[in-house]
Amino acid sequence: MENDIAQRDLAEQRRHPQHHGHVDYERQIDYDLKRHSPPREDLQRIPGWGSDLDHKNRPAIPMERTPPRFIHVTQGQPVQQAQTVEVFCSPERPGITPIFGTAQPPKWVSGAIRRLAYKLPENDLRHWLMLLAADRVNMVEGIVDDLRHGHVPNVLGEMGIRAELRHNPAGLVRKALITTAVVGGVMVLLKRRARY
Amino acid sequence: MLATNYRGPYRIRASQKPDPVIEHPGDAIVRVTRACICGSDLHLYHGLVPDTRIGHTFGHEFVGIVEEVGSAVETLKVGDRVLVPFNLFCGSCFFCQRELYSNCHNTNPEATAVGGIYGYSHTTGGYDGGQAEFVRVPMADVGPYKIPEDIVDDDAVLLTDALPTGYQAAEMADIHEGDTVVVFGAGPVGIFAAKSAWLFGAGRVIVVDHVDYRLDFVRRYAQCEVINFREVGDVALHIKKMTDWLGADACIDAVGCEASGSLSQTITGRWTMLQAGAATALFWAINSVRKAGNVSIVGVYGPTFNAVPIGNALNKGITMRMNQAAVKRHVPHLIEHIRQGHLNPKEIITHRVPLEEVSDAYHIFSSKYDNCIKTVLIPPRAGAARATAGSVIH
Numbered sequence: 001m002e003n004d005i006a007q008r009d010l011a012e013q014r015r016h017p018q019h020h021g022h023v024d025y026e027r028q029i030d031y032d033l034k035r036h037s038p039p040r041e042d043l044q045r046i047p048g049w050g051s052d053l054d055h056k057n058r059p060a061i062p063m064e065r066t067p068p069r070f071i072h073v074t075q076g077q078p079v080q081q082a083q084t085v086e087v088f089c090s091p092e093r094p095g096i097t098p099i100f101g102t103a104q105p106p107k108w109v110s111g112a113i114r115r116l117a118y119k120l121p122e123n124d125l126r127h128w129l130m131l132l133a134a135d136r137v138n139m140v141e142g143i144v145d146d147l148r149h150g151h152v153p154n155v156l157g158e159m160g161i162r163a164e165l166r167h168n169p170a171g172l173v174r175k176a177l178i179t180t181a182v183v184g185g186v187m188v189l190l191k192r193r194a195r196y
Numbered sequence: 197m198l199a200t201n202y203r204g205p206y207r208i209r210a211s212q213k214p215d216p217v218i219e220h221p222g223d224a225i226v227r228v229t230r231a232c233i234c235g236s237d238l239h240l241y242h243g244l245v246p247d248t249r250i251g252h253t254f255g256h257e258f259v260g261i262v263e264e265v266g267s268a269v270e271t272l273k274v275g276d277r278v279l280v281p282f283n284l285f286c287g288s289c290f291f292c293q294r295e296l297y298s299n300c301h302n303t304n305p306e307a308t309a310v311g312g313i314y315g316y317s318h319t320t321g322g323y324d325g326g327q328a329e330f331v332r333v334p335m336a337d338v339g340p341y342k343i344p345e346d347i348v349d350d351d352a353v354l355l356t357d358a359l360p361t362g363y364q365a366a367e368m369a370d371i372h373e374g375d376t377v378v379v380f381g382a383g384p385v386g387i388f389a390a391k392s393a394w395l396f397g398a399g400r401v402i403v404v405d406h407v408d409y410r411l412d413f414v415r416r417y418a419q420c421e422v423i424n425f426r427e428v429g430d431v432a433l434h435i436k437k438m439t440d441w442l443g444a445d446a447c448i449d450a451v452g453c454e455a456s457g458s459l460s461q462t463i464t465g466r467w468t469m470l471q472a473g474a475a476t477a478l479f480w481a482i483n484s485v486r487k488a489g490n491v492s493i494v495g496v497y498g499p500t501f502n503a504v505p506i507g508n509a510l511n512k513g514i515t516m517r518m519n520q521a522a523v524k525r526h527v528p529h530l531i532e533h534i535r536q537g538h539l540n541p542k543e544i545i546t547h548r549v550p551l552e553e554v555s556d557a558y559h560i561f562s563s564k565y566d567n568c569i570k571t572v573l574i575p576p577r578a579g580a581a582r583a584t585a586g587s588v589i590h
Contacts, residue, residue, distance in 0.1 A: 037399025048538025160559020
């Protein structure tokens with residue numbers, strides 16, 4: 001592209017010698033963004049080019065369209081789903097929604113943090129920061145839960161070590177060496193401190 | 197059933213979980229035949245989305261066969277082949293009545309800032325997703341779309357999110373004939389946004405990324421110009437040079453919160469989470485668009501805040517439009533484009549992986565190994581599709 005621009009500049013200098021090589025002069029009086037666009041006949045070789053130029057062909061214009069299309073319109077509000085597990089509700093709503101997910105109900109310490117977080121509105125930054133903190137606590141709880149069920153988690157396997165071995169063996173060796181060096185260094189430091 | 201099981205940042209596995217059940221008379225249970233890994237799944241996988249609970253099943257791009265329907269379901273029957281838009285929506289709330297299906301107010305109790313989404317944390321409603329053998333599909337009369345016989349599953353699964361999102365990104369950019377459109381991001385959504393920009397009559401389409409194999413792919417697939425931002429110095433300056441010093445008519449952010457390219461954004465957005473992800477692409481989009489141009493955002497950001505040059509946006513008179521794609525609004529139109537040969541979505545699929553290898557599939561997609569662009573997971577009970585799955589580790 002740089003080369004294209006240089007060639008265009010040279011051509012402009014030859015066309016307009018009165019500018020004394022000042023091609024910017026021509027650019028500044030003749031802004032034309034469209035001049036880099038290929039002619040229409042070239043563009044029309046691209047499959048479908050311009051087929052949605054007409055706004056009538058654009059499915060989201062106007063942005064708000066009533067009545068809604070493409071769905072089976074039901075009468076009234078949806079029937080309320082029965083609540084069988086604890087589900088949190090944003091304080092910025094009047095109550096629970098008619099439909100909701102029931103995956104992974106809150107539990108343990110992370111559940112308690114999340115319970116607190118959902119007492120705060122979404123507009124309060126602490127709401128989101130507490131949820132992120134709960135996620136990290138939940139990660140540790142996940143390992144404890146695995147062990148509780150007699151399952152030792154294959155952490156490296158879960159991180160895709162087999163793919164790393166196949167597609168980036170050199171990188172894997174490098175990461176292993178760095179990890180060993182860091183862990184070894186920390187252990188040496190700790191031993192020294194214990195000696196004194 | 198076998199399902200993906202999130203265990204913490206960068207850790208995921210496939211394990212057995214109880215089958216989903218009908219919890220509401222409007223529900224259906226769908227047997228999944230294909231489920232994609234979406235770029236936005238990586239935000240979950242990397243632990244950036246608040247309230248992503250251990251044990252969660254990801255997956256909001258899936259197609260399958262209806263296995264069971266609730267007592268109130270009228271339009272679907274057992275055996276129907278359906279694509280399921282990534283958004284859950286009721287069809288009757290204030291927003292659904294205006295066709296804003298991605299902004300439904302009746303499917304996410306946990307937040308008003310976002311609608312319900314399958315397999316995308318409890319911030320979007322706490323629904324398990326489709327990277328599993330079976331999935332609960334609420335509002336079965338409203339969301340799922342019966343796949344026409346002439347549309348293959350590989351195309352249909354991309355109609356659940358990636359293609360409509362790319363198409364809506366181009367539509368929100370309000371492209372006029374001959375416009376110069378810059379797309380930030382050469383992932384699946386950016387690729388489809390670039391391809392869609394031509395449908396709206398663009399005169400130039402330029403895609404910006406730093407992953408060479410993806411730039412090579414999009415240059416061929418979407419017949420566009422490409423910029424590797426690692427090779428050009430300042431991106432906004434480079435784009436100004438390419439556009440007679442005006443800037444592009446429209447810029448599309450198809451990257452979101454895990455952008456590369458700015459150390460300060462990476463440190464504050466990705467490493468220390470002092471902001472809701474690295475907003476590098478949006479920053480560049482605002483500074484690269486011309487005055488009174490359009491910026492369209494479909495890249496996903498977190499719910500807190502981001503450092504972007506909003507003062508420049510004001511002073512330049514930029515129009516900014518953004519939303520999650522209202523998938524079902526676009527599907528019939530996009531099916532026509534597929535039929536006419538304007539779009540061939542399945543060509544971007546690079547990996548078909550058995551669900552059992554989900555840990556490795558995520559790692560490959562996240563690390564951009566093996567020229568990976570789009571990964572499809574195929575569960576054990578997917579039927580004939582299972583034969584197309586190939587191991588990524590053997």
